[in-house]
Amino acid sequence: MKPQKRKPGRKPVPSELRHRINAGRVAVKNQIAFFEGQFGQVESQWKEDDTRVTFADFAISEKVFTELRRSFPHDDYCSEESNPEDEVMQLEAEYAWIIDPIDGTNNYALGVPMCGISLALLRNGEPIYGYIYDFSRRVLVQGGEGEGVLDGTQRGRVITDEPTPHSHFATNFPYSPEDLTRMRPLFEKYRVRCFGSAALNLTYTAIGKLAACVDFRVKLWDVAAGFALIKAAGGEIVYLDEPLFPIDSFHVHMPPVRYVAGSPAFCRVVKECYEASAKSE
Incomplete structure (x- = not known):
């Protein structure tokens, strides 16, 4: 088998970044069954900031970060549900992970399928790769700069046309x-x-x-x-x-x-x- 040629102008992805991209994908996929099993069933509470939270938020956040920490113990990990409310966390590592274990918690708790899992990988404080599990379509959307966006198995791009009244x-x-x-x-x-x-x-x-x-x-x-x-x-x-x-x-x-x-x-x-x-x- 002939080796695949790299596309012109596309830089190779450093191995430490490639390992994280792969690990993040696996970590999100490993929580999909639990996410779907709790959908519309889990009890919820209202927090002081008038946002809703469920047990599933805490569980998914903890499970994703536990899995990633095994491979990347020195990265920073940020979650609304797991970081102390009165503590400012300084990001000192080159890489950081930010999770929203259930984005669209109101929909999730009510049994409305417009919700999902959202995980971001940051490098030096900037998002460089994202994973969003779209529960409404049962599709994992992922991508980063230089990598493009995969909507399941299809490539995605933003609309480039000028706006019209139909936009x-x-x-x-x-x-x-x-x-x-x-x-x-x-x-x-x-x-x-x-x-x-x-x-x-x-x-x-x-x-x-x-x-x-x-x-x-x-x-x-x-x-x-x-x-x-x-x-x-x-x-x-x-x-x-x-x-x-x-x-x-x-x-x-x-x-x-x-x-x-x-x-x-x-x-x-x-x-x-x-x-x-x-x-x-």
Whole structure:
């Protein structure tokens, strides 16, 4: 058998990164059966920040990190469910893992299948690879810069066309009155989808089902894996206030992220509309 030729311009993946990419994939896949078994059955509670949590969140977070630590004991591990609420964790290792064990917990607890497992690998504070298990389609979407995005076995890319009135973008509610006013022209012009999962918003954008997604209330763990997918799929991430990455620390009360991600053309439209509305206030 002849050796496969490397594609022109594609850099070889360092072995320490390749090992982590493979290990992350296996760790997520190993939790799918448990995730599906608890779907719509597990009891949930409301936390002080008005978000829902279940036993499955804690279990999946612990199992994924336990598995990864066996191979990479010196990496940093960040989870909303396992890190102490009153502790700021400094990221000192070259590689860090950030997990959202159940993104779309409201949907998961209610038995609505728009939810999934989200795991991100960071290098020097930047997301470089993401895994999102889309439970609604029973598909693992994964990818990173230089690697592209795999939607199961199919390659995914962001939409590159100029926006039209038929373009779709996703968001999550509720909105503040100010943000609702700023986004109103976009709601009136384009098609809007609300799945209740920031990870799936980003996933469907990365694989070309949506032109973009916009969020104002999500946290680091909601978007880390999805941001890696967006970049890998040729999309853009535009912050509507302070940039999120790179990060050098982690704590569970980090401020929300405000961004638009996806098609460069649609990102430009959202940013211009948002900034124009803000100036007129």
